[in-house]
Amino acid sequence: MNAHVQIRNLNAFYGDNRALKDIQLDIPRSQITVIMGPSGCGKTTLLKCLNRFLELNDGTRITGQVLVDGEDIYAPGVDVTEIRKKTGLLAQRPYPLPMSIYDNVAYGLRIHGIKKGRELEAAVRHYLEVAGLWEEVKDRLHAPATGLSIGQQQRLCLARGLAVEPELLLGDEPTSALDPISAQHIEKRLLDLKQQYSVVLVTHILRQAKRLADYVIFMYLGEVVEAGPAHEVFEHPRQERTRAYLEGQF
Amino acid sequence: MKRRQLEEGFFKVLMILSYALVVGILGLILVTVLVKGLPALNLAMLTQTPKGGYYLGKEGGILNAIIGSLYLAGGATLLALALGLPIAINLGAYLRKSRLAGAVRLALDVLWGIPSIVYGAFGFTLMLALGMRASLLGGILVLALLELPILTRAMDEVIRMMPAEIEHASLAMGATRLETATRVVIRQTLPGIATAILLAFGRGIGDAASVLFTAGYTDRLPTSLMRPVASLPLAVFFQLGTPFPEVQQRAYAAALVLTVIVLIVSLGSRWLAGRLSRFVIR
Numbered sequence A: 001m002n003a004h005v006q007i008r009n010l011n012a013f014y015g016d017n018r019a020l021k022d023i024q025l026d027i028p029r030s031q032i033t034v035i036m037g038p039s040g041c042g043k044t045t046l047l048k049c050l051n052r053f054l055e056l057n058d059g060t061r062i063t064g065q066v067l068v069d070g071e072d073i074y075a076p077g078v079d080v081t082e083i084r085k086k087t088g089l090l091a092q093r094p095y096p097l098p099m100s101i102y103d104n105v106a107y108g109l110r111i112h113g114i115k116k117g118r119e120l121e122a123a124v125r126h127y128l129e130v131a132g133l134w135e136e137v138k139d140r141l142h143a144p145a146t147g148l149s150i151g152q153q154q155r156l157c158l159a160r161g162l163a164v165e166p167e168l169l170l171g172d173e174p175t176s177a178l179d180p181i182s183a184q185h186i187e188k189r190l191l192d193l194k195q196q197y198s199v200v201l202v203t204h205i206l207r208q209a210k211r212l213a214d215y216v217i218f219m220y221l222g223e224v225v226e227a228g229p230a231h232e233v234f235e236h237p238r239q240e241r242t243r244a245y246l247e248g249q250f
Numbered sequence B: 001m002k003r004r005q006l007e008e009g010f011f012k013v014l015m016i017l018s019y020a021l022v023v024g025i026l027g028l029i030l031v032t033v034l035v036k037g038l039p040a041l042n043l044a045m046l047t048q049t050p051k052g053g054y055y056l057g058k059e060g061g062i063l064n065a066i067i068g069s070l071y072l073a074g075g076a077t078l079l080a081l082a083l084g085l086p087i088a089i090n091l092g093a094y095l096r097k098s099r100l101a102g103a104v105r106l107a108l109d110v111l112w113g114i115p116s117i118v119y120g121a122f123g124f125t126l127m128l129a130l131g132m133r134a135s136l137l138g139g140i141l142v143l144a145l146l147e148l149p150i151l152t153r154a155m156d157e158v159i160r161m162m163p164a165e166i167e168h169a170s171l172a173m174g175a176t177r178l179e180t181a182t183r184v185v186i187r188q189t190l191p192g193i194a195t196a197i198l199l200a201f202g203r204g205i206g207d208a209a210s211v212l213f214t215a216g217y218t219d220r221l222p223t224s225l226m227r228p229v230a231s232l233p234l235a236v237f238f239q240l241g242t243p244f245p246e247v248q249q250r251a252y253a254a255a256l257v258l259t260v261i262v263l264i265v266s267l268g269s270r271w272l273a274g275r276l277s278r279f280v281i282r
Ligand SMILES: Nc1ncnc2c1ncn2[C@@H]1O[C@H](COP(=O)(O)OP(=O)(O)O)[C@@H](O)[C@H]1O
Pocket: A014, A017, A019, A037, A038, A039, A040, A041, A042, A043, A044, A045, A046, A057
């Protein structure tokens, strides 16, 4: 397997509470990896370890290694902003920035040095198109982002995240706040995007996992119970607990 | 069942009464100032400085105090903002719930509670030590000190109320904390910041005790930072202290002008906050 992210002996703590226990994982490149497991098993915590977000919570601690393209993102001296730039994030609920639709997408570009009008405009349009939002907003680019429906806001967040050209996309139940049509939109985008990006998606919707996953990770109480290609895990789970979860016994 | 309804009714009446009390007091103050001040309020009051014999009831106005107060409170608010905004951002976006932040908040809250006459006395002592005389600059500095805790804590509260996810969205794109603070946090909290500025300005322009020794008083318009300057609260104070009814009435006119200025700033900031909240995420 061509691993984009390699996780070695990863432990994560909230104070004394050990939320992740000796995680060993390889996350494949240019595929959709789905993380499943009952609520509280550590899915969100694992995602937060991949873009150095866990440290935003006070009192958290990590041991072990997370290698992205072979480089330890927790090594001393690494530039956190550089790590985060390479890792896009779609949250559970979309939170646009307090600015116009246009500026939401331009924000990351401006921060990373693209300031010229023409170049900026072209880039904003491109990423809105990639996120499948351009047609709906092209006439009101300078209106507040809050005027969009929640589904459109999530696609705006996708465009905004893609604009800084990440290599890895993280989604923490990104469709759970959306209506079914909007959720479908996002799913379709993710399928299109996996050619260019490695996607890691947390979901508790089994059917969504089956529609999207190339690779599946099943977690339980802070541990990885089973990880493997989607068809194998879904059709022939090796672990009893995975089977129980897939049969809806949690 | 009966008893619970009685309780409910009792507290409803209590609520209405306390509401009426608040509105009643506000109304009473406004009516007093209007009734007593309006007869003395004319164009000369607003456009002239005191002429000879003004304090005996002769011609002139309180333009010196109007302009003086605007300079004092305006200058102090700008200065307090220049100092307070970085503190508030540092508290809200960097220190957040750390122990240092707690200590800074406690210090600011204590400062907030200190009576303004103490600020005045402190400023006066300091100015004496520095060999400064009562002046516009002295008044601005002391008023800025008085406004700083109000402004900073009010801004700190709005910054803390902001959903962390908005900040996270910016950080997730590889923005630094400073970029996030200046480009996102301030935009999101702009309406709250406008309200905080109004609050501080209102406290500054209405305060008499802190400018009494530090800014002094003069019948002239302010021309220099180093010269004394008049202010509306002191204009009210001095004129109310004379034995002449005409002059006392002018004190109420000055109070009316002060109230109207605060009202205009208040409504203006409401309007501004409304405009600024167009982009705010709720
Ligand atoms: N901010 C926090 N402070 C303390 N404990 C937390 C915090 N967030 C999560 N946890 C704990 O970490 C464990 C994993 O949580 P989480 O990663 O959010 O699970 P999931 O996303 O799978 O529902 C849970 O036991 C939870 O109680």
